[in-house]
Amino acid sequence: MTVGCGAEPAFGASDLQAPDRHGDRDAIPGLIDFAVNVRGTPPAFVLDAVRAGIGDLSRYPSVADEQRAIEAIAASHGRPAEHVLLLSGAADGFEMLPRLGVRHAALIQPSFTEPEISLRAAGVPITQVTLAAPWSLGAGTGDGVPDDADLVVLGNPTNPTSVLHPRAAIEALRRPGRLIVVDEAFADLTLGADGRPEPESLASCDWPDLIVIRSVTKTFGLAGLRAGYLLAAPDVLGRLSAGRRPWALSTPALAALTACLGEQGHAYCAAQAQTVAAERALMLDELARVGLRVAATPAAPFVLVEVPRATEVKRRLVEHGFAVRGCANFVGLGDGHLRLAVRPAEQVRALTAAIGQVTEEMGNGSLA
The missing domain is CATH 3.90.1150.10 (Aspartate Aminotransferase, domain 1)
Known part of the structure; x- marks a missing residue:
């Protein structure tokens, strides 16, 4: 449908x-x-990091600036640096999805609207997989995803329902030739019943068919700065970033990312x-x-x-x-x-x- x-x-x-x-x-x-x-x-240490770079606004963001942010993100999730793509906010990552050459996308709903906007603007056929209240992805949910869907997009936790889906339920959506995109914009504020942070996050998972999109703008009060990142296998990152403009993130955004993913962050x-x-x-x-x-x-x-x-x-x-x-x-x-x-x-x-x-x-x- x-x-x-x-x-x-x-x-x-x-x-x-x-x-x-x-x-x-x-x-x-x-x-x-x-x-x-x-x-x-924003917390003081993030503002300090941003202010420290203000005097360098006359120069373009450097490779070293980008690499510091990438290394902080990679270390945070136990991933190689080659699995990290810097984003100007999570929406930047959603705009890249049509570059994957998607033939048929399935969107797990209700959920954030930006993925649909980007995919539909590129003419990608979409199936809305609308969950019944209380909107939790469980066993058998994948039955509603068309077999030929080569892209499945969902949020975890989901906006606006605030539901946190089990990792196992997301894993059950995997199929040969299909990519799974998980929007984890709010994952860093989730806790398990035992108090464990990010209990269902897939950010540290290196499945070759997984794309995780994250943002620091919500937790750190940085919505106006636009800063985030994407985690995926190198070949997927290559497809997503093909033809991307140079200097995709500003120097202040790179400084903020580095601070947010560091020890203080x-x-x-x-x-x-x-x-x-x-x-x-x-x-x-x-x-x-x-x-x-x-x-x-x-x-x-x-x-x-x-x-x-x-x-x-x-x-x-x-x-x-x-x-x-x-x-x-x-x-x-x-x-x-x-x-x-x-x-x-x-x-x-x-x-x-x-x-x-x-x-x-x-x-x-x-x-x-």
């Missing part, structure tokens, strides 16, 4: 359904931001993962207290909640000072869900109070 991917430029219901509309469009200055999944501002990330887990637990308690149902067990720094007439609730919350992420443009979802970034308890209590006021204004009388 191939699904259309049109987008309307005007703001309104059609705009909210456009695949290229992201949470940043809703995070209007002055609103309390539950729409964007970026964790605060690992310590900071581990602390952030613990903070997210604690804040998310308190947030779930507060949402349950006011009768909001969380749609799936969350593992990422955001949760998906069921809200009747979510688009109208989202619009009215702006009037109360809050930005939230609607889900009307995610395949398999619609006007019954909102995605909420994990935030401190005080902000969450203020949000739930505002949602209660909005539902009273709308005459619902109930959050459920």
